[in-house]
Amino acid sequence: MNTDYLLTIGMLIGLFSIPAMLSAYADLRPPRFSMAAFILAMALMAYAYASHPGGYDAADIPNVVVSVIADIIK
Known part of the structure; x- marks a missing residue:
C-alpha cells in the first residue's frame, strides 16, 4: 500500500480518536477503544x-492528503 494512503488513514483515525478519548474522560470511563485507535x-x-524515501516534511502533508483524496475521487 502506498505510504501516502497510510499517512492519511493514520491521520484520519487519530483525528477521530481524540474526541472519543475526551468524551471517555469526561464520562469517567476508561478510554480503551479510543486509546487503541490512537x-x-x-x-x-x-x-x-519510516517507509517513505526521505520521509515527509511538515509542508508536504497537506499536499499528500489532497492527492490521496483526489486519487480516491478520481
Missing part, C-alpha cells in the same frame, strides 16, 4: 514516515 494511528503514521 495508538494504531500513531503506528500507521510512524510506519508511513
